[in-house]
Amino acid sequence: MSQSVTEPSGVSYNPKNGRGGARSFTLAGSFGCNKGATVESRSANRVEESGEKGHEGVWVFIERDGGGIAGVSKELLGAGRKLACDLGVPLGALVLGDDIDALEKEAIVLGADRVYSSRHDSLRHYRTDPYAFFASALIKKYRPEIVLIGATTTGRDLAGALAVELRTGLCADCTALSIDTRRRLLVVEKPAFGGNILASIVCPKRRPQMATVRPRVMEPATPDPSRRGEIIRENLHYEENPVALSILGFTKEKDVSADLASADVIVAGGRGLKSAENFKLVEDLAQALGAAVGATRAAVDAGWVSYAHQIGQTGITVKPKVYIAVGISGAIQHLAGVQTSETIIAINKDPEAPIMKAATLAVVGDLFKIVPALTREIKRLKGEHMRR
Numbered sequence: 001m002s003q004s005v006t007e008p009s010g011v012s013y014n015p016k017n018g019r020g021g022a023r024s025f026t027l028a029g030s031f032g033c034n035k036g037a038t039v040e041s042r043s044a045n046r047v048e049e050s051g052e053k054g055h056e057g058v059w060v061f062i063e064r065d066g067g068g069i070a071g072v073s074k075e076l077l078g079a080g081r082k083l084a085c086d087l088g089v090p091l092g093a094l095v096l097g098d099d100i101d102a103l104e105k106e107a108i109v110l111g112a113d114r115v116y117s118s119r120h121d122s123l124r125h126y127r128t129d130p131y132a133f134f135a136s137a138l139i140k141k142y143r144p145e146i147v148l149i150g151a152t153t154t155g156r157d158l159a160g161a162l163a164v165e166l167r168t169g170l171c172a173d174c175t176a177l178s179i180d181t182r183r184r185l186l187v188v189e190k191p192a193f194g195g196n197i198l199a200s201i202v203c204p205k206r207r208p209q210m211a212t213v214r215p216r217v218m219e220p221a222t223p224d225p226s227r228r229g230e231i232i233r234e235n236l237h238y239e240e241n242p243v244a245l246s247i248l249g250f251t252k253e254k255d256v257s258a259d260l261a262s263a264d265v266i267v268a269g270g271r272g273l274k275s276a277e278n279f280k281l282v283e284d285l286a287q288a289l290g291a292a293v294g295a296t297r298a299a300v301d302a303g304w305v306s307y308a309h310q311i312g313q314t315g316i317t318v319k320p321k322v323y324i325a326v327g328i329s330g331a332i333q334h335l336a337g338v339q340t341s342e343t344i345i346a347i348n349k350d351p352e353a354p355i356m357k358a359a360t361l362a363v364v365g366d367l368f369k370i371v372p373a374l375t376r377e378i379k380r381l382k383g384e385h386m387r388r
């Protein structure tokens, strides 16, 4: 992979050739679109249908996870690539931080044609004020028509602040994105009215069109180390003084059973367990399987387990290989968070419960008999395996 870097002075810099060398790559009309899917590059000054003028490009805000790009941002680079190809515009990545060289390169490998970045000590950890300041400054200068942000704790916070600063609309917590090519509008889908309808929402009058997208509802971009792109770095002056919040340190969540995002196997419990004491049946089964523990809102509201375990529309969206639902009815708001699971196993005494229709394997029976027996059998099999 190679990339050209444009410093704020406007001088082009190619890491291979040195400062002022020829730019390593020229954006072709087809940008990073698939072979054969040639699209025309359009003028940045066209007039949107009743929208604001002079906005072009799809941007993805790059969130960090440890030293690399967070999963949700990889998913958005994948989705953003398709939107950019449909519009015939470049895909941009917005990268902020104090030490971001590796992130800039990774964003290009994952499909960005251009990386817009800013470095500053204040951007070391996420805080609303500095991130909103730098992000809005870059967006105002380079005027993308679409900005996508992960619907994570960080992304939800930043997107709200940015929408206010940029005086534009924000569609939060979306589950699908597409382009209305005739009107050149972003169409976002999200469950609304308690998940009873799927709303398609557009923002025809303001730019950029902004959306936060739930993690794990889209496929991540496929890395291509041979991709080339352009890095545009902006040095901005920022005073630390006005920052109302400073970070003193981080404490890792002790309850690892709530690490639902990366779990391959999840055992989740619902109101069918009837009490906090009984919820232990779910925890025991999860422990025997080496699985994470999930819960419905009913179980969380009853105080049997903390909110970190809640799965669904107002909880986390999960994508495990195996999802075991114990005493869960499968309300639409719960299913919204589990439907991308590879295999769903439901244990419920009611064969008509909605979860049974969504399940790959529906086990009809009393959880108080089935779950302890299952846990015992798994422990026995594991013991046998260890002895071999």
Ligand SMILES: Cc1cc2nc3c(=O)[nH]c(=O)nc-3n(C[C@H](O)[C@H](O)[C@H](O)COP(=O)(O)OP(=O)(O)OC[C@H]3O[C@@H](n4cnc5c(N)ncnc54)[C@H](O)[C@@H]3O)c2cc1C
Binding pocket: 194, 269, 270, 271, 272, 273, 295, 296, 297, 298, 299, 310, 311, 312, 313, 314, 315, 316, 326, 327, 328, 329, 330, 331, 332, 333, 334, 337, 347, 348, 349, 350, 353, 365, 366, 367, 368
């Ligand atoms: C705006 C909004 C957002 C929401 N967000 C979420 C969300 O993010 N996540 C979420 O989960 N919910 C959410 N809800 C709540 C949701 O509508 C349901 O109320 C909730 O999911 C029901 O939880 P449950 O399946 O545990 O309980 P119930 O619906 O009461 O189901 C209990 C199930 O246990 C079974 N059962 C009982 N006893 C046994 C037994 N002995 N053996 C086997 N099975 C048994 C029953 O047959 C039943 O199917 C939301 C609601 C609204 C309005």
